[in-house]
Amino acid sequence: xxxxxxxxxxxxxxxxxxxxxxxxxxxxxxxxxxxxxxxxxxxxxxxxxxxxxxxxxxxxxxxxxxxxxxxxxxxxxxxxxxxxxxxxxxxxxxxxxxxxxxxxxxxxxxxxxxxxxxxxxxxxxxxxxxxxxxxxxxxxxxxxxxxxxxxxxxxxxxxxxxxxxxxxxxxxxxxxxxxxxxxxxxxxxxxxxxxxxxxxxxxxxxxxxxxxxxxxxxxxxxxxxxxxxxxxxxxxxxxxxxxxxxxxxxxxxxxxxxxxxxxxxxxxxxxxxxxxxxxxxxxxxxxxxxxxxxxxxxxxxxxxxxxxxxxxxxxxxxxxxxxxxxxxxxxxxxxxxxxxxxxxxxxxxxxxxxxxxxxxxxxxxxxxxxxxxxxxxxxxxxxxxxxxxxxxxxxxxxxxxxxxxxxxxxxxxxxxxxxxxxxxxxxxxxxxxxxxxxxxxxxxxxxxxxxxxxxxxxxxxxxxxxxxxxxxxxxxxxxxxxxxxxxxxxxxxxxxxxxxxxxxxxxxxxxxxxxxxxxxxxxxxxxxxxxxxxxxxxxxxxxxxxxxxxxxxxxxxxxxxxxxxxxxxxxxxxxxxxxxxxxx
RNA sequence: GGUUCCGUAGCUCAGUUGGACAGAGCAACAGCCUUCUAAGCUGUGGGUCGCGCGUUCGAAUCGCGCCGGAAUCACCA
Numbered sequence: 001x002x003x004x005x006x007x008x009x010x011x012x013x014x015x016x017x018x019x020x021x022x023x024x025x026x027x028x029x030x031x032x033x034x035x036x037x038x039x040x041x042x043x044x045x046x047x048x049x050x051x052x053x054x055x056x057x058x059x060x061x062x063x064x065x066x067x068x069x070x071x072x073x074x075x076x077x078x079x080x081x082x083x084x085x086x087x088x089x090x091x092x093x094x095x096x097x098x099x100x101x102x103x104x105x106x107x108x109x110x111x112x113x114x115x116x117x118x119x120x121x122x123x124x125x126x127x128x129x130x131x132x133x134x135x136x137x138x139x140x141x142x143x144x145x146x147x148x149x150x151x152x153x154x155x156x157x158x159x160x161x162x163x164x165x166x167x168x169x170x171x172x173x174x175x176x177x178x179x180x181x182x183x184x185x186x187x188x189x190x191x192x193x194x195x196x197x198x199x200x201x202x203x204x205x206x207x208x209x210x211x212x213x214x215x216x217x218x219x220x221x222x223x224x225x226x227x228x229x230x231x232x233x234x235x236x237x238x239x240x241x242x243x244x245x246x247x248x249x250x251x252x253x254x255x256x257x258x259x260x261x262x263x264x265x266x267x268x269x270x271x272x273x274x275x276x277x278x279x280x281x282x283x284x285x286x287x288x289x290x291x292x293x294x295x296x297x298x299x300x301x302x303x304x305x306x307x308x309x310x311x312x313x314x315x316x317x318x319x320x321x322x323x324x325x326x327x328x329x330x331x332x333x334x335x336x337x338x339x340x341x342x343x344x345x346x347x348x349x350x351x352x353x354x355x356x357x358x359x360x361x362x363x364x365x366x367x368x369x370x371x372x373x374x375x376x377x378x379x380x381x382x383x384x385x386x387x388x389x390x391x392x393x394x395x396x397x398x399x400x401x402x403x404x405x406x407x408x409x410x411x412x413x414x415x416x417x418x419x420x421x422x423x424x425x426x427x428x429x430x431x432x433x434x435x436x437x438x439x440x441x442x443x444x445x446x447x448x449x450x451x452x453x454x455x456x457x458x459x460x461x462x463x464x465x466x467x468x469x470x471x472x473x474x475x476x477x478x479x480x481x482x483x484x485x486x487x488x489x490x491x492x493x494x495x496x497x498x499x500x501x502x503x504x505x506x507x508x509x510x511x512x513x514x515x516x517x518x519x520x521x522x523x524x525x526x527x528x529x530x531x532x533x534x535x536x537x538x539x540x541x542x543x544x545x546x547x548x549x550x551x552x553x554x555x556x557x558x559x560x561x562x563x564x565x566x567x568x569x570x571x572x573x574x575x576x577x578x579x580x581x582x583x584x
Numbered sequence: 585g586g587u588u589c590c591g592u593a594g595c596u597c598a599g600u601u602g603g604a605c606a607g608a609g610c611a612a613c614a615g616c617c618u619u620c621u622a623a624g625c626u627g628u629g630g631g632u633c634g635c636g637c638g639u640u641c642g643a644a645u646c647g648c649g650c651c652g653g654a655a656u657c658a659c660c661a
Contacts, residue, residue, distance in 0.1 A: 025604070035603060037641050047641095073641090074604055117661080157661060271661085298659065307587070308657085315659045322661050351588050352656045378590080379654075386654095415623065433623085445597065449590065450654065452597095461623055463609035464597080471623050479620055516600060528598055531608080542625045584623075 005057040012042045023509075026502060029069060030076025037073050047073035081496050084504050085557075099514070099571075100144030109145045110333060111137050113345035114263065117154045118250040119163045120188035122257050122397035124380045124387065124453060125347065128442050131577060132377055133345040134263040135443055135523040138575045143518035148337065151265040152329070155247055156272040161228040163187050164242050165221065166194035176249050182256065182398065183249030197221050257397055262435070262577050269329065277328025279320055282313045285364050306359050313360070326357050334368050341371045343521065348376040348448070375521050378450035380442075395455065405434035407459040408467075417584060432579045433467050439578050440466030444527040464531050466578055469569060472534035473580040475541060476566040483547040484559055494553040499540050503561050506533055510568050514575070523576055530572045537565050 006014050018038050024030040036043075036051045043050040051070030058077060059065050066080035113133025116122060122130075137147045167174070167190040176183045198221050205215035216222075231239040258264065282299055285291045291301050291313060299314040313324050320328070333342065344354060354374035361369035379386065380395075387394045408430045412418055418426050437459065444464065445451045461467035496504075509529065517525040540546075546558045573580050 020603080022601095022603085028604075033604090037603080040641070072604060154661065159661075275661095296659090309586080312659060317659085319659085321659070325661090347655090348589065349655055355588075376589085381654095383595095411623075417621085417623080441596095449597090452595090454596075460610070463623095465609080465623085467623055468609095471621080475621055475624085482620055512600085520600090524598085525600075528608090531598090535608080538624060539626095541620080545620075547620050583621080 005054050005061075006039060006042055008057065009053050010042050010044070014039070014042060023505075024076050026505075028071065028074075028076055029078065029498075031079040031501075031505065032077055034075040034077065035073070036070075036075055051075040081501065084496065084501060087504070087508065099142045099511075102141060102144055102146050106144055106146045107340040108337060109140055109147045109341050109343065110150060110337060110339040111140075111147060111343040111345065112150045112152055114151045114258075114265070115154060115346070116151075116254060117159060118184075118187070118247050119159045119191045121182070121184040121253065124395040124397065124400060127261065127397050127400070127438070128377060128380050128451075129345055129347070130258070130261050130263045131439055131442050132375065132447055132523065134261075134577050135526075135575060136343070136345070136375065136521050138577065139514060139518045139523060139526065140521075142575060143515050145518070148267065148339075149265045150267045150269060150333075152269045152271060152274070154271050156232070156243075156275060158225055158229050159191070160243070160247075161225045161232065162194040162198075163191040164239075164246055165225050165228055166190040166197070167246065168242065176252070182253040183251070184253030184257070185396075185398070187246055187250050187253075194221065194225070260401055260435075261397075262579075271325070274329050274332075275325050276320055277332060278324035278326070279314060279318070279328070281327055281331055281364065282324055285313075288364075290363050301356075301360050301363065303356065303359055308356065308359070311356050311360070323353070323356065323360065326353075327360060330357070330361065330368075330372060331366070334366075339368075339371065341373060342368075343373045343375050345375045345377070348378055350374075351376055373521075375447065377447040380451055380453050383452060383454050395453065400455075401435065401438065403455070404438045404459060405430050408434035408437065408461070411461055412584070429581045429584050432581050433461070433470060433584060436466035436470050436573075436578045436580075437461055438466075439576060440469070440527060443523045443576050444531070446524050447522060467584075469530050469534045469573065470578070470580050471584060472537055473566060473569045473573070474582065474584045476537070476562055476569070477582045479541075479546055479562055480559070480566065483555065484563065494551065494557055496557065497544075499544065500557065500561060503536060503540060503565065506536060507561075507564050507568060510572070517575075526572055526575050530569060530576075533565060533572075534569065537562075 003014055003019060006012060006019075020035040020038065022033050022035070024033045034051075034054060036047050036054065039050055039054075040047060043053070048070055051073065055068035055070060055075050055077065059068060064079055064083050065077050067078040069076050069078075111133060114126070114130050116126060133149070137149050141147045167187070170193060171190060174186065176186055179186060181189070198219055201219040201221060202212070202215045205219065206212050210218070228239055232243060282291065285301075286293060286299055291299050293299050294316075296316040297318070298312060298316040301311045301313055303309065303311055311323060312321055313327075315321060330342065333339065346354070351374070354372075354376070358369055358372055361372070381387070382393060382395070384393065409426075412426075412430065412433070418429060421429075441453075442451075513525055513529045517523060544558065546562060547555060549555045549558060570580050
């Protein structure tokens with residue numbers, strides 16, 4: 001339409017893309033905005049005159065529009081209130097408002113996340129991984145993708161043997177039952193013990209005059225761990241039995257942590273079953289001349305034409321390395337499921353690895369190589385700097401969740417909330433609020449950025465936090481309980497004020513946010529949108545009397561808006577994996 | 585040194601494909617609970633968007649060059 005307006009006014013034909021239309025900023029009057037600057041060369045008059053001419057034309061030619069204004073070269077068009085009202089009475093009622101249905105034709109997305117090691121418990125970094133993976137899955141599902149969540153457990157290797165060895169030598173037969181420790185924590189304890197003993201032996205050797213580097217490779221405990229790994233690979237029954245027992249402890253522990261975090265998987269892969277994969281593919285690549293063999297028999301890929309160096313794919317003894325495995329698992333998964341895309345939620349420390357993986361697969365001529373996507377996320381750092389397991393500055397996942405919940409409890413008691421509820425009801429809400437605070441804190445940050453986690457500050461429940469949004473929801477539910485048995489329909493006679501229109505406009509942003517969030521695999525868009533919406537609602541709540549407006553029509557209109565906000569907050573928080581309490 | 589990413593208020597973070605005076609929260613100070621939940625609301629102070637050049641009617645956003653920080657560049661996974 002704008003194109004015609006320009007043609008009628010100044011008799012020039014312009015391209016569609018020269019007309020820029022965007023949503024009007026919330027602090028200006030209007031609903032959508034036309035930027036007139038690009039048109040000035042055609043109109044040959046001031047931005048104001050151009051805008052007015054365009055605005056008048058638009059008004060004359062559209063019934064949807066009720067007015068316009070021009071501010072500094074921005075033409076703001078106002079959509080008639082009647083039109084908003086029709087929207088409000090229409091699809092906002094849909095149960096899964098804003099969601100694209102998943103059907104047979106939907107793209108298949110495989111998403112791998114979590115991928116823990118079985119030698120120690122989960123920490124804060126894993127929490128970011130799990131929350132991201134879970135939330136991105138939900139968001140992609142909401143925007144019409146068929147999603148399959150998979151976990152790849154790193155259950156073998158020298159680090160696993162370290163815990164096993166230490167337990168064998170010094171464990172005195174301790175089990176989760178005898179110690180009352182969570183399985184993963186018990187195993188983690190022995191991993192730390194191994195490290196301490198290893199360090200001590202290095203120091204001792206250095207004291208005796210050994211060069212440090214040599215001491216690091218020749219410390220007796222390390223040799224024993226290597227020997228244990230060798231036995232494991234040769235299927236030594238004793239080692240395998242120990243391995244299975246200790247891993248099962250860890251799995252019990254992980255299961256608990258996952259449940260608490262609210263994450264789940266459709267399928268779990270174990271590296272002990274996949275670590276030999278990829279070898280045949282690499283050999284085939286060698287045969288086709290894609291890779292080359294060194295004199296010692298090891299196989300390499302030359303990535304110099306991509307600006308990278310050479311990468312090992314098979315060791316001289318013919319065994320697989322990490323890269324080989326990923327080539328194998330990707331290949332296997334594609335053959336099994338024929339995914340349309342495969343997302344790996346893995347920390348940015350492995351950017352290089354995934355860069356190489358994509359190139360290697362491409363070199364081998366797999367068309368699906370470009371369907372792999374590395375969702376790389378930044379490190380979680382503490383105010384004092386990086387988390388170091390050696391220095392004991394790791395924030396344990398279970399401890400952190402405990403702390404968040406107990407803070408929610410004391411905070412709530414201090415505020416004198418929930419006094420008339422039973423202990424059990426309160427516990428549920430404390431859990432929801434504590435976890436909500438943690439999840440929101442992590443997910444509101446752009447995944448690719450490193451983030452700082454201050455244990456003291458992040459238990460704050462005021463401001464831009466999960467509990468604030470949960471609180472908003474509880475308020476909404478409270479309003480609905482009091483006024484909403486039968487929500488009166490609005491007939492359109494009642495004028496909508498600026499705040500109401502502004503809220504309705506925000507509601508219609510939601511589907512767009514979901515799609516954008518899905519496209520960029522970035523839950524923080526949803527998180528920040530929900531905060532804006534919640535803040536807007538709280539202002540509305542404070543300034544307007546929802547249940548005792550001027551007339552029944554107005555009450556009905558406001559209740560409709562409140563109800564819709566409630567639906568969106570609930571559904572949006574669900575996309576973040578955050579529960580919303582009915583009251584708090 | 586190569587590659588990738590980041591740099592916005594004292595602190596933690598937003599800022600959709602370039603657009604209206606750069607926004608929140610926390611912290612500080614000052615107000616608001618006889619009315620639908622005060623985990624709330626209102627106000628005040630606080631910025632050379634790391635630095636410079638360029639493209640553009642217009643740059644926090646795009647390009648180039650610096651400066652600062654992170655990750656990675658293992659026959660570990």
